[in-house]
Amino acid sequence: MKTILSLTAAFAFAATGATADTNTFQSIIGDAAKIQRDAQEISMQLKNKQPDFEAVKAKSEALSNDIKELRSDLAAFESTNPNLTGQQKKDWELVKTKAELLLIFSDQKNSLLSDGDVKKNRSMLRAYSDGIAKRAELLQQTAKRLSR
Numbered sequence: 001m002k003t004i005l006s007l008t009a010a011f012a013f014a015a016t017g018a019t020a021d022t023n024t025f026q027s028i029i030g031d032a033a034k035i036q037r038d039a040q041e042i043s044m045q046l047k048n049k050q051p052d053f054e055a056v057k058a059k060s061e062a063l064s065n066d067i068k069e070l071r072s073d074l075a076a077f078e079s080t081n082p083n084l085t086g087q088q089k090k091d092w093e094l095v096k097t098k099a100e101l102l103l104i105f106s107d108q109k110n111s112l113l114s115d116g117d118v119k120k121n122r123s124m125l126r127a128y129s130d131g132i133a134k135r136a137e138l139l140q141q142t143a144k145r146l147s148r
Contacts, residue, residue: 024073024076024077024080025077025143025144025146027073028070028073028074028077028095028139028143029140029143029144031066031067031069031070031073032070032136032137032139032140032143033136033140034066034069035063035066035067035070035102035132035133035136035139036132036133036136036137036140038059038062038063038066039063039129039130039132039133039136040129040133041059042056042059042060042063042125042126042129043126043129043130043133045059046122046125046126046129047126051122053118053119056113056118056125057113060109060110060113063106063132064106064110067102067103067106070099070102071099071103074095074096074099088146091142091145091146092146094142095139095142095143095146098135098138098139098142099139101135102132102135102136102139105128105131105132105135106128106132108128109125109128109129109132112124112125112128113125
């Protein structure tokens with residue numbers, strides 16, 4: 001009887017851990033989706049003949065906040081230190097690499113926004129925004145593979 005109760009408790013705790021990991025994965029995927037959406041909106045705004053640069057700056061700030069949330073969720077996942085299989089470890093490394101690329105692109109875009117003439121840097125800002133959107137999409141795909 002004790003063995004059955006012990007096994008039941010162990011399975012319950014394992015299920016709770018799996019649920020927490022799934023929630024963290026879903027949060028990472030959601031953050032990447034927000035990043036992709038914000039980057040696409042910035043790119044679309046810059047595509048207009050008369051872009052609203054104040055809207056671009058506001059959306060860029062929202063994008064930066066989304067990236068901060070992603071970093072927080074990545075740190076939370078890493079701190080739980082789940083038991084990952086070999087393939088999951090490879091996917092996790094890809095997730096971290098893609099997140100770092102998002103940070104690099106975002107930092108470059110933010111420096112272009114804060115430095116000099118925004119109109120002059122318009123095409124580069126759009127290119128960085130497109131790059132962020134693409135990498136966020138790839139991050140979502142990799143995180144979905146990891147959550148299986």
